[in-house]
Amino acid sequence: MLAFLLLCAIFACFGLILGYSSILFKVDADPLVDKIDALLPQTQCGQCNYPGCRPYAVAIAKGEVGINQCPPGGEDGVKALAELLGVEAIPLNAELGLEKPKSVALIDENKCIGCTLCIQACPVDAILGAPKFMHTVIVSECTGCELCLPPCPVDCIAMETITENTAFSISDSYLIAGEKGQNIQLQSF
């Protein structure tokens, strides 16, 4: 009986120590990571060798990696990061890829066989489709990361550079009423 009570007392002590230390040593989410993440292009392309923009931001904040590992962000991105962190701007690491103009994926409807492999590869859910139904890129969601290109078994996805003349860069958004009288934004390109 005494042993049981002693054990209870010890556990209670541990509990109190843990509870107190969780308050005492509370760590807030690093605000620097948020600031770095906000400067990254959010393509989630993985060219920096991190699984996405946020993990790369965390690595920069820790000082593990240079600020020149993001090809989609380009030289401007490096400059912005250098300014934020108060370090010297360095040239982009060309081994990871080159800075390209903003482009989006476009699916060749005559070739798509509805296999869903591109949908699984897309990091931002920008492809709409289901097994054996047409797959279509939602241009407003596409970050141009090109991760959908390698898995396509029929090579039906091509990257289209966005210019002022591109048909879908002309956005015509308008409002329609939804339930509860709320406004919904309809985006079409």
Add this chain to the structure above:
Amino acid sequence: MRIEVAYAKPYEQALLSLELAEGATAEAAILASGILQRFPEIDLQKNAVGIFGKLCKLEQPLRAGDRVEIYRPLLADPKEARRIRAAKHSSVFNIKELLDSRL
């Protein structure tokens, strides 16, 4: 709950965000979104619908964050496409065989 309704064509897409009562169905979301007026070619009796790439029925109750998608049929026949791909590969193989036999 907040959900989305989406329909897409290569050069024109709609991705609508709307607020619905809990337990609303996929059909209710599509009707409430007004997407049918925007794209008159959609026929809910013919076009398949789903949530994030997975086919579902119109009566499917939704959960917060779901994206109700309306699909279009394929233009290519997957079996035919496969046959063409296979034929291409075998013709390359035949040329190789031919070259080997000549050597």
